[in-house]
Amino acid sequence: MKKTDGVAVRSNVRLNSIHVTVILIVVLFVIGQGVLNGFASIRNISNIIAFACVIALVAVSQLFVMVVGSDGNDLSVGAIMSMSALLFADICRNEVARIPFALACVLLLGVVVELINFSGIAFLKISPMIMTMVMGTVVNGFNYFYTRGIVSGSIPKPIMLLGRQIVGPFKTIVFVVAVILVLAYCFLRRLKTGKKMYLVGSNENAARLCGIRTEWVKLAAFLMSGVAAVLAGIMLLGLSGAAILKMGDGYVMMSIAAAVIGGVKNGEGRVFGCFLGAVIIQTLSNLLIAANLPDSLQILLNGIVLMLILSSFARKPRLQS
Amino acid sequence: MSQLLKAKWFPSVVLVIFFLIWNGFFVKGFYSAASFRYFLNVLVPLACIAIGVTVTVICGGIDLSTGALVCVINCSFVVLMERGLGLGAAIAVSMLAALVVGVVNGFFVAVVRINPLLVTFAMQTICTGLALWIRPNASGSGNPEFIRWYGSGTVLGIPTSVLFFTIVPLVIWYLIKRTPMGYWLYAVGKDERKSFETGINTVAVQFFAYIFSACMTGWAAIAFSGNIVGGDPKAGLSFTMNAIAASVVGGAALSGGEGDPIGGVLGALFVQLAIYAVLGAKVSTYVEELSNGLIVLLGIVGMMAYSVLKNRKRSRL
Numbered sequence: 215m216k217k218t219d220g221v222a223v224r225s226n227v228r229l230n231s232i233h234v235t236v237i238l239i240v241v242l243f244v245i246g247q248g249v250l251n252g253f254a255s256i257r258n259i260s261n262i263i264a265f266a267c268v269i270a271l272v273a274v275s276q277l278f279v280m281v282v283g284s285d286g287n288d289l290s291v292g293a294i295m296s297m298s299a300l301l302f303a304d305i306c307r308n309e310v311a312r313i314p315f316a317l318a319c320v321l322l323l324g325v326v327v328e329l330i331n332f333s334g335i336a337f338l339k340i341s342p343m344i345m346t347m348v349m350g351t352v353v354n355g356f357n358y359f360y361t362r363g364i365v366s367g368s369i370p371k372p373i374m375l376l377g378r379q380i381v382g383p384f385k386t387i388v389f390v391v392a393v394i395l396v397l398a399y400c401f402l403r404r405l406k407t408g409k410k411m412y413l414v415g416s417n418e419n420a421a422r423l424c425g426i427r428t429e430w431v432k433l434a435a436f437l438m439s440g441v442a443a444v445l446a447g448i449m450l451l452g453l454s455g456a457a458i459l460k461m462g463d464g465y466v467m468m469s470i471a472a473a474v475i476g477g478v479k480n481g482e483g484r485v486f487g488c489f490l491g492a493v494i495i496q497t498l499s500n501l502l503i504a505a506n507l508p509d510s511l512q513i514l515l516n517g518i519v520l521m522l523i524l525s526s527f528a529r530k531p532r533l534q535s
Numbered sequence: 536m537s538q539l540l541k542a543k544w545f546p547s548v549v550l551v552i553f554f555l556i557w558n559g560f561f562v563k564g565f566y567s568a569a570s571f572r573y574f575l576n577v578l579v580p581l582a583c584i585a586i587g588v589t590v591t592v593i594c595g596g597i598d599l600s601t602g603a604l605v606c607v608i609n610c611s612f613v614v615l616m617e618r619g620l621g622l623g624a625a626i627a628v629s630m631l632a633a634l635v636v637g638v639v640n641g642f643f644v645a646v647v648r649i650n651p652l653l654v655t656f657a658m659q660t661i662c663t664g665l666a667l668w669i670r671p672n673a674s675g676s677g678n679p680e681f682i683r684w685y686g687s688g689t690v691l692g693i694p695t696s697v698l699f700f701t702i703v704p705l706v707i708w709y710l711i712k713r714t715p716m717g718y719w720l721y722a723v724g725k726d727e728r729k730s731f732e733t734g735i736n737t738v739a740v741q742f743f744a745y746i747f748s749a750c751m752t753g754w755a756a757i758a759f760s761g762n763i764v765g766g767d768p769k770a771g772l773s774f775t776m777n778a779i780a781a782s783v784v785g786g787a788a789l790s791g792g793e794g795d796p797i798g799g800v801l802g803a804l805f806v807q808l809a810i811y812a813v814l815g816a817k818v819s820t821y822v823e824e825l826s827n828g829l830i831v832l833l834g835i836v837g838m839m840a841y842s843v844l845k846n847r848k849r850s851r852l
Contacts, residue, residue, distance in 0.1 A: 285650055285652070334835075334836060337843070338840055338843055339839065339843065340836070340839050341597075341652070341789045341790075343597075343599075343652045343656075344597070344783075344835070345835075347599070348776060348780070348832045348835060349832070351776055351824075351827075351828040351831070352825065352828035352829055352832055354824065354828070355824035355827065355829070358821060358824050358825065359821050359822055359824070359825045362821050363821065467656070467657075467660050508671075509667065510664050510665070510668035510671065511664060511668055512664070513660060513661075513664030513667065514661055514664025514668060516660060516664070517657050517658070517659075517660030517661030517663075517664060518657075518661060520657040520660060521643065524643075524653050524654065528649050528650065528653060529647060529648050529649060530648040530649070531648075532648065533727065533728060533731045533737065
């Protein structure tokens with residue numbers, strides 16, 4: 215009985231936070247239109263949504279790790295994204311027939327990285343953020359070693375199509391990511407493993423006593439996170455049209471911000487919330503570009519925004535209560 | 536002797552001795568006076584940061600902003616001297632800036648109550664932007680007098696770099712440890728709620744830990760500026776991870792309440808020796824980034840595995 219109450223209250227709160235995020239997006243667009251004429255044009259909106267799709271995918275990868283709890287964020291997603299983009303371009307070498315093979319390779323590598331992450335966290339009790347941060351550096355080092363600093367290969371046409379407009383004002387990537395997000399939603403809400411992730415995140419001991427094998431559920435969450443990060447890397451490759459070393463690094467911070475805005479916590483979090491959070495973050499960084507700020511100030515302001523977002527969404531309860 | 540064997544940082548002593556011997560054999564001219572002095576000069580900033588990071592770990596937190604803060608202070612230190620400020624004034628202003636960063640970190644961790652990993656991660660982004668804003672590209676020449684003093688000066692036979700940037704911070708820490716604040720740091724790290732209930736001002740203790748860490752980082756950044764000569768907005772970024780690895784290898788428990796800055800210094804020695812060992816093996820430059828990452832990973836993984844096995848043995852008895 216108590217449990218259903220909890221869910222009802224929580225879904226109320228979520229509804230509110232989604233309203234707030236939508237209002238925030240509209241406000242940002244109004245400000246943007248004030249700063250630069252044409253900010254709220256269809257063309258710019260389509261551009262913002264295309265890049266927000268990449269962030270949303272990384273945020274979903276973050277969601278998997280955050281939902282199963284233990285205060286974890288995944289800081290290696292950026293390096294995994296870069297790895298998947300670089301290796302995908304390198305293996306494909308402009309041949310369409312090699313796409314499935316390249317996809318399998320990068321997916322495998324992404325899963326292996328997350329497997330190592332999980333082993334360190336589960337067996338050696340290394341805190342998730344430190345383990346994933348160190349793994350991120352190792353993966354970036356691997357990327358440099360593998361490519362020797364020079365990116366070879368080129369991007370096959372079907373992947374380049376992701377950044378083009380085919381139907382309506384939206385780029386192809388929007389539809390592809392929409393399908394992936396729906397699949398992630400179905401996994402989390404309809405499949406047993408996905409539902410168990412929320413249970414493990416909200417109360418690990420209770421979940422274990424219910425007979426859920428919590429370690430396996432956590433492992434599944436990490437592997438799914440790796441898959442989402444790899445797909446995000448390929449989306450970014452298609453959208454930007456070139457593979458660059460460390461191209462995914464900036465997305466770590468954005469994905470955490472997007473997931474936190476989307477209401478992701480231990481045992482809570484929605485895929486749609488992540489998408490809205492991603493739109494906010496991308497609109498904001500687009501706004502900073504429109505305001506013609508130098509790179510350094512953009513990074514600085516992004517950091518300040520993340521700090522403010524954390525102070526309003528991710529506070530711990532007070533000790534006195 | 537038995538106390539030494541029991542110390543949490545004992546494994547790092549073994550690692551350090553191993554690598555000191557290894558490097559003597561396989562790194563050409565490692566023990567020649569000039570190159571060993573250079574090794575110490577490179578090591579010192581890392582050791583100084585590791586002292587600060589270990590204190591935040593003892594207090595149950597972590598500091599991910601150290602590397603980016605080193606960049607900020609390095610750039611501001613060089614820029615201030617280029618604008619005509621004297622050495623002392625430039626150091627004072629830079630340390631003040633580090634203090635401000637520490638206060639902001641402490642505020643968001645202790646008062647706003649956000650996970651310290653996230654707070655210092657956001658601070659890392661802010662500092663990265665700040666460093667790039669102060670100095671977009673690596674340039675500048677620094678103060679030649681300071682660089683000579685840092686690089687080759689000695690006091691009573693001890694290199695100035697080691698004396699002022701590692702021994703002095705350690706002495707300061709041991710003085711702090713004797714005050715109530717020393718006990719409070721360990722208590723808050725062990726159990727925040729219980730410490731609060733026994734009447735410890737947990738907010739003040741956490742504030743102190745982050746301010747101490749930021750000041751140590753600022754101090755290390757000044758040493759770093761004596762080492763790399765100019766101002767570079769990206770050169771210090773690797774300190775974040777190396778310092779965390781150093782304090783973990785030095786026996787600090789990431790769950791809080793355990794650790795000793797001397798372990799952090801030994802851990803820093805291990806990380807730097809291992810990096811030298813790889814450099815001495817004359818591997819291609821493409822492997823360097825990967826191998827440095829692997830050293831940090833293996834250091835952390837090895838130490839955590841060691842403590843897991845040790846606890847298991849104890850619980851069996």
